[in-house]
Amino acid sequence: MSRRTTGLLKGALTALHVTGADRLLAPLTGGVGVIFMLHSVRPARADGFGPNRILEITPEFLDATISLVKARGFDVLSLDEVHARLREGEFDRPFACFTFDDGYRDNRTYAYPIFRKHGLPFAIYVPSDFPDGKGDLWWIKLEMAIAATETLSVRIDGVAEHLETRTPDQKDEAFARIYWWLRSIPEGEARGFVADLCEMHGIDTANLCRDLVMTWDELRDLARDPLVTIGAHTRRHLALAKLTLSEARLEMEESVRRLERELARPIRHFSFPYGDETSAGEREFELARELGLDTAVTTRKGLIHERHARATNSLPRLSLNGDYQSTRYVKVMLSGAPFALWNMARRLRPSPMAARTAVRRRWSLNADTST
Ligand SMILES: [Zn+2]
CATH class of the missing domain: 3.20.20.370 (Glycoside hydrolase/deacetylase)
Structure with a gap:
């Protein structure tokens, strides 16, 4: 989610709180x-x-x-x-x-x-x-790949796209673009895409699951x-x-x-x-x-x-x-x-x-x- 959207949602939640609308609605919605x-x-x-x-x-x-x-x-x-x-x-x-x-x-x-x-x-x-250490934490791998790069050339739905990934905002945008596309395609393909991206950019993810999971x-x-x-x-x-x-x-x-x-x-x-x-x-x-x-x-x-x-x-x-x-x-x-x-x-x-x-x-x- 972009920082702007997060800010808007926080504003909406705060408004519910300060106006007391949440407490008013609670008997109906709780x-x-x-x-x-x-x-x-x-x-x-x-x-x-x-x-x-x-x-x-x-x-x-x-x-x-x-x-x-x-x-x-x-x-x-x-x-x-x-x-x-x-x-x-x-x-x-x-x-x-x-x-x-x-x-x-x-x-x-x-x-x-x-x-x-x-x-x-x-x-x-x-x-x-x-x-077993075999989990594919592809959403973290994707973050690692974008964190480590300044530009990414990818094919999304068969169309070549060039994504700037220099600033935090550009990286956020690139992540959202790729992440939601991956969520919409068969998961085997999505995982293959992220694995290729990491390999292409020399990101070592071999121990990621072992490092993070019990x-x-x-x-x-x-x-x-x-x-x-x-x-x-x-x-x-x-x-x-x-x-x-x-x-x-x-x-x-x-x-x-x-x-x-x-x-x-x-x-x-x-x-x-x-x-x-x-x-x-x-x-x-x-x-x-x-x-x-x-x-x-x-x-x-x-x-x-x-x-x-x-x-x-x-x-x-x-x-x-x-x-x-x-x-x-x-x-x-x-x-x-x-x-x-x-x-x-x-x-x-x-x-x-x-x-x-x-x-x-x-x-x-x-x-x-x-x-
Ligand atoms: Zn889960």
Whole structure:
């Protein structure tokens, strides 16, 4: 997302807050709970080009968010407890659940001690290839390639394009251009494109996954703590909706079975990679049901409402996004007002895919990129 768009969204969220509209709307738009989506937790990096920074928050912001939801009377629950509350229809007190996608090592280094300090549970969804060091973190590779270059010559949909990548703004633009195009094409091709780009510019990504993601031993160690739930996130982190039915089923089922073997425990929870409408839909939700999973989460934006008791295989989440590290924004989002307005705007728009994609790009408040 461009800095200008981020600024506009921050302005809109602030306006909801200072006018009190969020509190006014909360009785209509508020939910029974919230599932937070996080990726990395680590100390802040220097400003400048860093499109994947939306996937990182600081330990301080995580701590402040946990304190905020506690102070607001939310029960912080494990995924098993969320499932039980939905099943039993027990909504007397609001709940919050913290979930991390992809299995980054910094979850263990920076997030885990914070949850331990509070004595609260959290969950990590792991693509089963990643702890082997075989994960293709192509969204980070693309950032590395653009960071290291001053110009890029690429072919997008068969057309040669010359992208300037000297300044942070130019790099942001080039990243957005290439990233969203890659998200629209078959994932094998997208990954091949990024691999070629890195090779062409001498970017060594051989150890990237090993450097960033926990090993099986680290995961086993973490999973011994009853505060920690491990969920599945497919085998290779592919957008399931782009696969055939049997491929999609295999990606889901194999990841569940492998995690169960490695960690010697049942895996009851799942997160759809990327998790937006183009990556997971009814067919994939049905697969989660077939596999007998208790819950499956998307990156669709929103709070949990009573109706989700009948849709535990397609639960929405609220992203704790690196661009919005202020508890003021969390307060506004907990009112549900931004999601209600966003859904209303979507309903008023024409339905073509292009329009939906444009809206999604502008509203990347819920970082549905690279998840
Ligand atoms: Zn992911």
